[in-house]
Amino acid sequence: MNIVLCGFMGCGKSTVGKILARRLGMSFADTDSLVEARLGKPVSKIFAEDGEAVFRDAEHEVCAELCRGDGKVIATGGGALTFERNAELFRGKCTVVFIDVPLRIIRSRVACDGSRPLWDGNTQELFDRRRPKYIAASEFTVDGSGGSDEVAEEVINLIGKEKLK
Numbered sequence: 001m002n003i004v005l006c007g008f009m010g011c012g013k014s015t016v017g018k019i020l021a022r023r024l025g026m027s028f029a030d031t032d033s034l035v036e037a038r039l040g041k042p043v044s045k046i047f048a049e050d051g052e053a054v055f056r057d058a059e060h061e062v063c064a065e066l067c068r069g070d071g072k073v074i075a076t077g078g079g080a081l082t083f084e085r086n087a088e089l090f091r092g093k094c095t096v097v098f099i100d101v102p103l104r105i106i107r108s109r110v111a112c113d114g115s116r117p118l119w120d121g122n123t124q125e126l127f128d129r130r131r132p133k134y135i136a137a138s139e140f141t142v143d144g145s146g147g148s149d150e151v152a153e154e155v156i157n158l159i160g161k162e163k164l165k
């Protein structure tokens with residue numbers, strides 16, 4: 001079984017994912033890092049030099065590869081599960097968890113450092129458009145407003161010890 005974490009930029013997917021992987025003895029994978037490795041440059045450069053479509057295609061290929069194996073906690077990029085072709089890949093095969101954090105809290109966490117090309121100030125519209133898609137793509141929703149350890153604990157409780165055996 002793979003656990004897939006989705007949610008808006010800055011919701012804690014990677015941080016919570018690493019904690020989960022450690023606690024559950026699973027491996028950790030991050031779609032952004034795998035796309036960067038595949039295309040040989042950081043996400044910001046892929047968007048600037050090649051365009052978003054190139055990034056999304058590589059992201060889709062990475063998702064397709066990741067959903068095959070077992071025993072992984074997968075942190076997805078904030079856009080990944082808003083595309084039906086990616087949601088479809090994971091549905092039924094992986095346990096998808098949406099880390100739900102209010103935009104107000106996300107804003108206090110995400111730095112405007114240029115590393116997130118879609119973080120441009122008009123985040124409210126993007127957030128409102130995406131939130132229902134995260135919910136539709138997920139089996140579970142967890143409140144991600146608290147600390148990462150607390151959120152990881154809640155994910156484990158939600159998924160249930162039975163499913164994690």
Ligand code: S3P
Pocket residue numbers: 007008009010032043076077078079080115116117118
């Ligand atoms: C994106 C989020 C980023 C990264 C890319 C696009 C998005 O990942 O995949 O910049 O569409 O929201 P994080 O959610 O890890 O910031």
